[in-house]
Amino acid sequence: MEKRYVKERLRRSMMFVPGNNPGMITDARIYGADSIMFDLEDSVAYTEKDTARFLVHNALKTLDFGQKEIVVRINDLSSGLGVQDLEAIIPAGVHVVRLPKTDSAQDVIDCEREIARIEAKHGIPVGATGMMAAIESSGGVLSAREIAHASDRLIGVALGAEDYVTDLRTTRADGTELLFARSMILNAARSAGIAALDTVYSDVNNEEGFLAEVSLIRKLGFDGKSVINPRQIGILHKALLPSEKDLKKAYAVMEAIAEANAKGSGVASLNGKMIDRPVVTRAQRLIALFEAYTAKEEDEEE
């Protein structure tokens, strides 16, 4: 069965799953994350790299993940492990490859070349595998725009804050330290028409802190966030829900549009105000978020 990535889809939550933990891999599907990200990089000790690669390869081939987006975070190419990771996971079938420590557009181009080579070698249509770039350094942040535009395969750019704050000679705090990086990445993503994905919040028992961070990135405009514990997923999705007032307005907007279309009128208006394109886009996005939250459990194939 061929897996092909989808460029635009809901990506509120991207759940990290250590690639060397079979229990967590088999359970990954059940927690409601929009995307599952099997990690071959930082959560896997150097001595476990082969194990993780082997496990993730077999998990991709055997397990049924339903409608989830499947992402694998590989090791960076300069480590000498990245290409081996790609050789293992691309033939097994993966939607998106997450490239860590992306400092320049060249990193993306180099990785894409390897992906294309492996796709061709295994008879997979070249271009079937998507990519996302994680930016984790000051250099990367300053090159965010070039990175976001470096490949058509990119579905989004993400911030990796832990390495980034170390590079800046600061530590994670209230978010002030990340404001510049987040803004750069967000604008880079939007200029390329792709998703902007925020970093993890590692203090899993601090729900209040997590919610504050979600509220901040939502205001900034991020699509979603990486999570390291399944318990964060429900909280995240709930926090990203539109307010009742905004939702009502969004439905009213869509109704007005439908009415105008029915009348054959090109111009719709609500409460005397003309509805322009951005208003419609925003309304559609809010409704999509709401419907995703309230959706009935997906009926599984089988």
Next chain:
Amino acid sequence: MDEKLLSQIPHIGEINHRGAYVKAPAKHTDTFLERYSRENKVLPSLEDAIRATGLKDGMTISFHHHFRGGDHVVNQVVDKLAEMGFHNLTLAASSLAAVHAPLIEHIKNGVITHIETSGLRGELAEQVSRGLMDCPVVFRSHGGRAAAIRSGELHIDVAFLGAPSCDPYGNANGYSREEGGTIACGSMGYARTDAEYADKVVILTNKLVGYPNAPWAIPEDNVDYIVMMEDIGDPKGIMSGATRYTKNPKELLIAQTAAQVIDAAGYFYDGFSMQMGSGGASLATARFLRDMMLERKIHCRFALGGITGQIAAMHEEGLIDRILDVQSFDLDAAHSLKLNRFHHQISATYYASFLSAAAVDQLDFVILSALEIDTDFNVNVLTGSDGVIRGAIGGHPDTAAGASLSVVVAPLTRGRIPCVIDHVNTVVTPGEVVDVVVTDQGVAVNPRRPEVAKKLRKAGIHVYTIQELRDKALALVGRPDPIRYKDRVVGVVMYRDNTIIDVIRQIEE
């Protein structure tokens, strides 16, 4: 009254009497304080008490398990019985724990030749599964045991009951309202049934308090002798401060689904009744129900069973009107029993005996754990995937049968062990009384309850067949090799009506 007058009373032959009044016995004139320091049931030693009961070889002794892993009563009493030369005794405990491993020696030397219990754990359980005893261990549910005691199928000659407080006449309780600390076990529900029906009752207490020790779990008229003992249990092993809600995301997911199932099935309404176990997912369901109760402003009429601090906290918040407590699971629950007048202590009989109108019959729903569930919805909570005894029946079949909706929660797999399978190792609760199975990977409804399946589907909950859940489990972890047993039966499992529902065989090694 003249004796001769009796014959003049019409129908005297039909009136029960003990003859004519002659004279009242001499009245006490000493003070209450003087009297009770002189005339009381306290004996100087355990040995004196044992002799006083008239215990003989071949008789049945009983114990409660309210001290759980911290119990020091069973081992001390049986050590003493061995020392005194008793043999061929039946030990009927409401349950046994890993701490009771020293019984192995007393089984080998013939002091104990038969065991009745709700469960076995640890080394004793391992040895029983390997053929330690000639006579199979009889496993009964809490309700089944209470019924067997009342009917005489399980006749108790002498009950040895540890109590954290007792007065000199035998009013005993699982905590104390007196100054100065004692250990606390909260409710003594299982012990109450033993005290009521045993021929002789010995209370072993570490804290003798002034008469009357009110409120009491066990009234003095059920008690024959009292022995002061320095150490009846280890507070740390009896219970810890509070049972914590699980942080395990898989258990939380199961709990959340269980709460949705109860709501969708129509058993979550203003004035409902409930019971839940202390296991991770089972207890966590309370958390999600609490959120739903606050949101919809509805309350629970009563919570039953083994009680945890979470249930007590919901009572204190005003969400649960009454608590019926047969066993307290943590110090917070024990504390609530002591402080809250509508947190009420009940006996095993009142809780679950099928011979009386039991509280389990008033349950809307119960959330129960399971080691294994099979495609006939039978549940095993007693033997592990290696065939070795490692659990307890508890109130599982009683509450499943009594509740209008029984919900069994379990992960689909534990490590490489599938939990939904073709045949459970040991049937503890029959599929006839199990309504819904909730796993992390999906929900199945017993075909006997099509209306429940319909309601769940209507609420958007995907309902699998139990066979589909089994297939999902096997697809993940593969089909395990069958367990190898010998022919010899080492355990007999009774359903709550004390019919034999299954046997446990010796494992082949």
